[in-house]
Amino acid sequence: MAPNSGLTHPYQQQLSRTVCQNSSLQNVKSDLEVALHRAFSIGNRPYKAATVVFINWSNDDMGVVQRQEELAEVFRDKLHYRTEFYTIKTEDEHMHFNIVQWLLNLAKVRGGKDSLIILMYSGYGQTVPDDSGRNEFIIGGDSNYMAYNFKGPPTSLSWHQAVSIVETHAGDVLHILDSDHSGYMVVNDGPEILAATSPVGQISFSSVLRDTLHSLNGSPVSASGLFARVCQQLHASGLEEMPVYVPNLRQKTSVILHSLAPDSITSLAQTPPKDVPKSGIRLLITVHVADSINPELMIQFKSWLSKEIPSICDSVKVEVQGSSSIGSSSLLLLTIPIEMWYYLPMGKKYTYLAIVRSGIVTDLN
Numbered sequence: 001m002a003p004n005s006g007l008t009h010p011y012q013q014q015l016s017r018t019v020c021q022n023s024s025l026q027n028v029k030s031d032l033e034v035a036l037h038r039a040f041s042i043g044n045r046p047y048k049a050a051t052v053v054f055i056n057w058s059n060d061d062m063g064v065v066q067r068q069e070e071l072a073e074v075f076r077d078k079l080h081y082r083t084e085f086y087t088i089k090t091e092d093e094h095m096h097f098n099i100v101q102w103l104l105n106l107a108k109v110r111g112g113k114d115s116l117i118i119l120m121y122s123g124y125g126q127t128v129p130d131d132s133g134r135n136e137f138i139i140g141g142d143s144n145y146m147a148y149n150f151k152g153p154p155t156s157l158s159w160h161q162a163v164s165i166v167e168t169h170a171g172d173v174l175h176i177l178d179s180d181h182s183g184y185m186v187v188n189d190g191p192e193i194l195a196a197t198s199p200v201g202q203i204s205f206s207s208v209l210r211d212t213l214h215s216l217n218g219s220p221v222s223a224s225g226l227f228a229r230v231c232q233q234l235h236a237s238g239l240e241e242m243p244v245y246v247p248n249l250r251q252k253t254s255v256i257l258h259s260l261a262p263d264s265i266t267s268l269a270q271t272p273p274k275d276v277p278k279s280g281i282r283l284l285i286t287v288h289v290a291d292s293i294n295p296e297l298m299i300q301f302k303s304w305l306s307k308e309i310p311s312i313c314d315s316v317k318v319e320v321q322g323s324s325s326i327g328s329s330s331l332l333l334l335t336i337p338i339e340m341w342y343y344l345p346m347g348k349k350y351t352y353l354a355i356v357r358s359g360i361v362t363d364l365n
Helices: 025-039 064-079 095-110 143-147 159-168 205-216 223-232 262-270 295-312
Strands: 049-057 082-088 112-129 135-140 156-158 170-179 192-196 244-246 282-289 319-326 329-337 350-357 360-362
Touching (some): 025 282, 025 295, 049 064, 049 095, 064 112, 064 205, 082 095, 095 112, 095 156, 095 159, 112 159, 135 170, 170 205, 192 205, 192 223, 205 223, 223 244, 295 319
Parallel strands (some): 049 082, 049 112, 112 170
Antiparallel strands (some): 112 135, 192 244, 282 329, 282 350, 319 329, 350 360
């Protein structure tokens, strides 16, 4: 199984974009505010309808259908989401056409404004470079076919080509992938993705999500927050690889999962959650700032962090751990919630150093 690097900044291996240059302290404040709003979905409207689509293969030999059914039960009982299953028939010569048509019909009925559709795949998968050199995620119904470079009868589909039709009709879409190599599915300005790989025979990502959602008991949590909670219990859960989270940078906020029970809808509609469950995992990062930060500016910046950040979202802390001057610029050492990391601008301005658990710095490697 290929390893996943869960804290790799989104797209950094794939995209050729202008690197962020050092910016002012005011820009850093703006970046932190935006990341906070997007990561925790502050002010996000509650969904009026939500559907989870579980996709698998007819020749399942890994027990994924049972695990999907167990996860579906939690979505139904705790969040009151509608669940649907689609089984791809390996002998179907028109499997691509049929799944696209089925998903199109579902999206027309279940999609629309203020709706959420979650696409959940469990099974074999592989990444192959497309014509542009980016990785394309291929799902397959036959491990031998996937292992031998797609030789023999075609029993595979391009995940993006098969399911992208949903995004043209649904309000919000979240992809959840429990498959080999799914952590390498990096899409330029693509959908929001949660993915992880587990060795065959070991605890599955689906099972960990089931337990995590069950423990939340319908409390609202953003997709980035769900990712962080899985990271928090990585070793205890039995997962051997760090999960991967990829945000949808076209959306203002992360997808937020919340109960559709009548009382939950009412409370969320009246008062958007200012305090949503957080994992407690923090990252140690460096920030390159164009300003030369004197002691007075540092005092002002720390004061802003201690007052402004909690005013946006309760119990969130962004803290300065150190600073140094580099000529006319400065280097800040900050700790932030892991949920915010993926919503900071890509480039050399922000650099990940380590993960912090209970005040102890731990290198991910």
